[in-house]
Every structure is written in structure tokens, then in C-alpha cells.
Amino acid sequence: MLKGLCRAACLLLLLLPAAEPMVAASASRPNIVLIVVDDLEAGTLPYFPNITRHLVHEGASFDRFFVTNSWCCPSRASILRSQYVHSHGVMTNTAPEGGFDRFHTLGLERSTIGTWMQAAGYRTGMMGKYLNHYPGATAEKTYVPPGWDEWDVPVRNLYEEYGYRLNENGRSVDYGWSEQDYLSDVLARKARDFIAGSAKPFFLYLAPVAPHNPANPALRHANAFPTAMAPRTPSFNQADVTQEPLWLRSRPMLGQPELEQVDERYRARLRAMLGVDDLVGTVVETLRETGRLDNTYIFFTSDNGFHLGTHRLVQGKTTPFEESIRIPLVVRGPGIAPGATIGQLGATVDLAVTVADLGGAKPPAFAEGRSLAPLLRGSPPPGWRTHVLVEFIRPVNRSSAKQTPVPAFQALRTERYTYVRYYTGEIQLYDLQADPYQLRNLAAGADPALLAGLSERLAGMMACSGAKCREADAR
Numbered sequence: 183m184l185k186g187l188c189r190a191a192c193l194l195l196l197l198l199p200a201a202e203p204m205v206a207a208s209a210s211r212p213n214i215v216l217i218v219v220d221d222l223e224a225g226t227l228p229y230f231p232n233i234t235r236h237l238v239h240e241g242a243s244f245d246r247f248f249v250t251n252s253w254c255c256p257s258r259a260s261i262l263r264s265q266y267v268h269s270h271g272v273m274t275n276t277a278p279e280g281g282f283d284r285f286h287t288l289g290l291e292r293s294t295i296g297t298w299m300q301a302a303g304y305r306t307g308m309m310g311k312y313l314n315h316y317p318g319a320t321a322e323k324t325y326v327p328p329g330w331d332e333w334d335v336p337v338r339n340l341y342e343e344y345g346y347r348l349n350e351n352g353r354s355v356d357y358g359w360s361e362q363d364y365l366s367d368v369l370a371r372k373a374r375d376f377i378a379g380s381a382k383p384f385f386l387y388l389a390p391v392a393p394h395n396p397a398n399p400a401l402r403h404a405n406a407f408p409t410a411m412a413p414r415t416p417s418f419n420q421a422d423v424t425q426e427p428l429w430l431r432s433r434p435m436l437g438q439p440e441l442e443q444v445d446e447r448y449r450a451r452l453r454a455m456l457g458v459d460d461l462v463g464t465v466v467e468t469l470r471e472t473g474r475l476d477n478t479y480i481f482f483t484s485d486n487g488f489h490l491g492t493h494r495l496v497q498g499k500t501t502p503f504e505e506s507i508r509i510p511l512v513v514r515g516p517g518i519a520p521g522a523t524i525g526q527l528g529a530t531v532d533l534a535v536t537v538a539d540l541g542g543a544k545p546p547a548f549a550e551g552r553s554l555a556p557l558l559r560g561s562p563p564p565g566w567r568t569h570v571l572v573e574f575i576r577p578v579n580r581s582s583a584k585q586t587p588v589p590a591f592q593a594l595r596t597e598r599y600t601y602v603r604y605y606t607g608e609i610q611l612y613d614l615q616a617d618p619y620q621l622r623n624l625a626a627g628a629d630p631a632l633l634a635g636l637s638e639r640l641a642g643m644m645a646c647s648g649a650k651c652r653e654a655d656a657r
Contacts, residue, residue, distance in 0.1 A: 211304075211383045212516060213478040214537050215373075215465060218261065218387070219458055220254065220311060220394035221499065222451075222484035224508050225413070229452055232463035233512070237482050241514025242522035242558055248529050248570045248595055249486050252499045252506040254394075255280050255314040256573075257485040257530055262294040264534040264549035266571055269647050273575040275314040280577070282316040286327075293546055295534040296329025299385040302543035307332035307376045309369050310389030311340060317349070324352045334372050336365070341391050343398045343457075364400045366390045366457035370464040377468045385541060388465070390458045393451035393488075395497070403456040412448040412490040417505070417619040420493050425623040427608040432586040433494040444491040451488075479515030479540055481533065493620075500574055502593040502602045502610065503620055507572050515540075517559050524557050527597065529570045531651075550651035567655035569596040571643040594640045601636040609633070 227233050250260040251267050259265070259272035267273060271288055274280030285291065300306045308330045317325050317337055326333045332351065339346035343365040348355050357363040369390055376386060399406070412418070419436045436444070462482070469475040487506045489495035499506045511528060514520075531551035538545045539553040556563045572593040590605040600620065602610035609625040611633065625633070639657055646654040 210477070211542055212540055213377075213380075213384050213386075213469075213474055214299075214304075214481070214515075214541055215386045215388060215478060216481045216533065216537060217458075217462065217465075217483070218258070218311075218389045219455070219482075219484045220389070220391045221486060221488045222393055222455070222510065223487040223490070223505055224510050226452065226455070227510055227512070229407075230455060230459035230462075232459045232466070233482060236462060236466040237480060237512045237514050238521075240520045241480070241512050242518050242524050244511040244513075244524045244526075244528050246525065246527050246597075247483070247509055247511040248507050248527070249509060249572065250529060250531050250570075251573055252486040252501065253574065254485050255282070255285075256575075258311075258313055259285055259290065260531050261485070261533050262296075263290060264295075264531050264545060264551040266531060266550055266643070266646075266651065267573040267575070268644060269548070269550060272313075274577045276577060277315070277318065279575070280314075281318065282313040283318040283320045285313050286318065286320050291327040291329070293548075294327075294329055295385075295537055296327070296387070298329075298534070298538050298543040298545060299541055300329050300331065302538075302541055303382065304541060304543075305331050305380050305382055305384040307334075307373075307384065307386045308389075309334045309372055309376075309387070310365075311336065311391050312389070324349055324354060326352050332372075332376055334369070336391075341394050341396060341398075343391065343400075343454075361401050364457060366392060366461050367400065370461040373461070373465055374468045377465070377474065378472055383541070385537065388461070390461060392454035392458050395447075397447070397450040397454040399450070399453035400457045400460075403453045406456060407449045407452045410449050410452055411445045415492060415619060416621060417492040417503070419491055420621060422621070423494065425626060427589070427604060427606065427610065429586040429588050430493065435494060436491060436496060440496050441491065444496055447497055448490050451490075477516060479513060479518075481511070481513050481537075483511045483530070483533070484509040485530070500588050502572060502574070502591055502600060504600075504614075504618075507593075507595065513554075513558055515558070519560060522560070526557055526562055526566050527568070527570055527595070528552075528554055528557070548648050550646070550648060552652055552655075565656050567652075568657070569594050569639060569643070569655055571640070571655070573644075592640055592644055594636055594643065596636070596639075599636065601633075601640060603637070603640060611636070 249257050251257045255275040256267045259270045277283040312335045336346050344359045489498050492505045535545045535551045536554040539555045576590045593602040600612045611625040612620040642654040
């Protein structure tokens with residue numbers, strides 16, 4: 183089934199023409215900064231003063247924003263292309279079915295948010311994490327994809343944040359282990375220079391790697407949050423898993439050593455995020471100093487969520503649970519009411535088309551997301567989506583020997599339910615109104631008509647492409 187899906191995706195994508203976005207008519211187009219962190223779950227933003235002060239208090243926060251896939255590279259491919267995983271075909275983090283190599287081999291770089299905005303007259307910049315295992319085996323070590331005027335992307339020791347190598351516009355530059363070499367700080371300085379040096383509207387994609395493991399903090403933040411503990415929500419170390427799929431039933435409850443590991447990981451992640459918080463402060467201050475703040479949209483989000491003790495998972499992602507698929511999205515900018523909360527369902531597939539809409543670029547016909555611009559302006563359009571598709575494909579011949587891995591699945595997150603269909607034939611169904619922490623799998627005793635309706639809607643999303651996805655997600 184996986185091979186057939188891969189072949190179909192390849193044939194479809196190779197036939198797609200490169201996009202030729204249209205230039206906006208307005209002479210005063212806004213600047214746009216998209217900040218995408220790595221593995222940040224929803225609910226932690228209050229810990230970070232710059233993000234809270236400059237973005238949350240001055241912008242709009244999405245209550246229900248979801249990923250198309252709860253894994254780095256497939257999710258980032260959706261962000262770059264505004265496509266669901268079954269359409270873009272980047273299914274995992276590694277070759278041959280995923281990673282940078284697959285994105286590059288399929289020719290997907292010919293048309294991304296970078297090329298759309300560049301063609302629309304924007305100066306474009308990509309700084310930080312691009313796609314897993316870049317530059318891979320299929321490209322030169324100093325390869326810069328089309329669509330980016332400024333390119334500052336790690337090619338070695340990405341997650342360490344020290345002792346790494348950057349591809350800086352086709353030139354390899356090594357960084358060491360001093361405080362000034364910390365990756366989030368280097369990206370902050372480069373973002374400052376990019377903003378200050380832009381003579382025309384710009385689009386900046388900033389992708390710091392925090393709080394991804396090993397979550398190394400800047401030296402100045404090494405002792406922060408000494409007593410912080412992972413939230414003990416009702417789903418933390420879930421007691422009853424008798425109605426759950428085998429992969430979850432096979433996991434024992436966490437003991438004291440595992441709980442201590444969870445808390446230490448939580449503290450490390452918060453410390454690492456303080457570097458990102460400083461980066462946000464630098465971006466906002468530079469925009470203010472250069473007189474651009476009032477005409478700039480700043481997006482802050484993540485590529486996926488993260489488990490920390492919830493549902494018996496010491497850490498991790500790639501599950502259909504809220505902790506893994508629900509992520510923060512905060513946006514500030516012209517016309518956005520400060521402190522607003524947006525309740526409509528949104529997804530990472532929406533980000534590229536929203537940026538294009540705000541900047542006056544026309545997305546190509548293959549784009550599957552919805553522009554969030556009307557929601558940001560407080561005018562929800564009629565017929566907004568009623569569900570979001572989440573897909574997960576397990577890598578071929580790469581599974582855990584210690585525990586039953588999460589099988590491949592397709593999931594539908596509706597306004598009320600989470601419906602999951604695993605390739606094993608197992609099903610999960612949660613009523614989020616009655617059970618927001620997803621502790622009671624209702625699939626075995628659910629109304630057959632409800633299950634049939636959800637299954638039909640899921641099938642419609644899996645079969646959709648292009649504009650048809652914006653019809654299927656509203657049924």
C-alpha cells in the first residue's frame with residue numbers, strides 16, 4: 183500500500199508545473215516573518231516573556247491549530263508547499279521515502295512559499311532548520327534551493343546548537359562552542375541584518391531548532407527553571423489503556439526514574455526555548471528600530487507537538503493525540519486585534535497560502551490549505567472547514583525493538599471528535615467535548631452511523647487534491 187501511494191504521489195508531483203505567483207498591485211505590501219520552532223507542544227508560551235509580551239498580547243492566538251503530520255519533515259514539507267502528506271509524498275524524516283532527499287528528488291523545491299514570494303517581488307530569507315538531513319546525498323554540500331535570496335541553514339550538528347556548520351548563501355562556515363556561537367543567537371543576528379538591510383518588502387522564514395532534543399540551552403540560560411515539572415494533566419501517565427490499540431496497551435505505566443526523566447527533559451526544553459524567546463525579542467526590536475513593525479506580520483508556530491509523560495510516553499510524537507498534533511499559532515500584524523483568540527480549526531497546510539495572500543502572491547493550483555487572513559481580521563468566511571486531516575506513515579523496516587511502535591494511521595480531527603484508523607485495522611474515537619484528554623476510546627461501542635460518517639469524511643480527505651481539499655474539509 184505504501185509503495186503504491188508513493189508511486190502515485192511521485193507521478194502527480196512530477197507533472198505539476200512550477201508556480202508563477204502574481205505580483206500584488208499594492209505598493210505598500212507588508213513584511214512577513216514566519217517563525218517555526220521544532221517540537222514545541224501547545225501550552226508553554228506563558229513561560230517566555232518576549233513571545234508573551236510581543237506576540238500573544240499584541241496578536242491573535244489560535245485555540246485549535248493542528249499539524250498535517252506529527253513528524254518534522256513531512257510537516258515542514260506541508261508548510262513549504264501547502265499540501266497534505268498524501269499529495270506532496272514526503273512521508274518520513276529519512277530517505278528513501280522522506281527527508282530532504284525525497285523533497286529534492288521529487289522536484290518540490292521548484293514551487294514553495296519561497297519561490298512564490300520571490301516571484302511576487304519579495305526579498306526572501308531562510309534561516310535555521312530546512313528539512314531533515316539536508317543537504318543529503320542528492321545535492322551539493324553548498325546547495326541553495328530556488329526561491330531564497332538569503333540562505334543560512336545548518337548542514338552539520340544541527341540540534342547541538344554549538345559546534346555546527348552553516349551553509350551561508352553557498353559558503354560553508356563553521357561555528358564553535360563559545361556563547362556567541364549559540365545557534366539561536368546567530369540566527370537572531372542574521373535576522374537583524376536581513377531586516378535592517380532589506381530595501382523592499384521581505385519574507386523571512388526563521389526556523390530555530392529548540393526545543394528539539396537534546397534541547398541544549400544558551401550558557402546564560404543553563405540554570406533556568408530549576409523546579410519546573412511537566413504538567414500533570416489527566417492524560418499524564420494514563421492509568422487505564424485497556425480499550426486502546428496494541429501499541430499503547432503494550433506500554434507500562436511510567437515509574438519514578440521515567441518520571442524524573444520527563445521532568446528533566448521538560449526543564450531542558452524550557453531553557454532551550456529561552457534562546458528562541460531572545461530571538462523573538464531581537465526581531466521585534468529590529469522591526470521597531472527600522473520603522474517596520476506596524477507593517478509586519480509575525481507568525482509563531484511549531485512543526486509538531488510533543489509528549490512528556492502523557493499517555494505513558496516518556497517523550498515523543500507521531501501519535502494522533504492532542505499533545506502531538508495540536509500546536510501553538512500566534513500572529514501579530516496590521517489589522518489583527520491584540521489579545522484575540524481564534525476558535526476555528528486551522529492547520530499547518532494553511533501557512534503558505536496565508537503568507538501568499540497577505541503578500542499578494544497567488545498560490546499555485548496544487549495548494550490545499552485555506553488562507554487564515556479573514557480569521558486574522560475577525561471576519562470568518564462562510565463554509566470554513568469542519569475537520570483537519572492528519573496522516574502518519576511508518577518508515578519501512580525501521581521500528582523500535584523495545585516497544586510496539588505507533589503504526590501508520592490516518593486521522594480526522596473534527597470540531598468535536600478525534601477519529602483514527604490504523605493500518606492494523608484498529609480504531610480510536612474520542613469525544614473531545616466530554617473527554618478532552620482522550621482517556622476513553624469509544625470506538626468499540628460507538629454508534630455505527632457516527633463511525634460510518636467519520637470514515638466517509640476521512641476517505642474524502644485522503645482522496646482530495648488541490649482545491650478539492652477545501653471542499654472535502656467542509657463536509
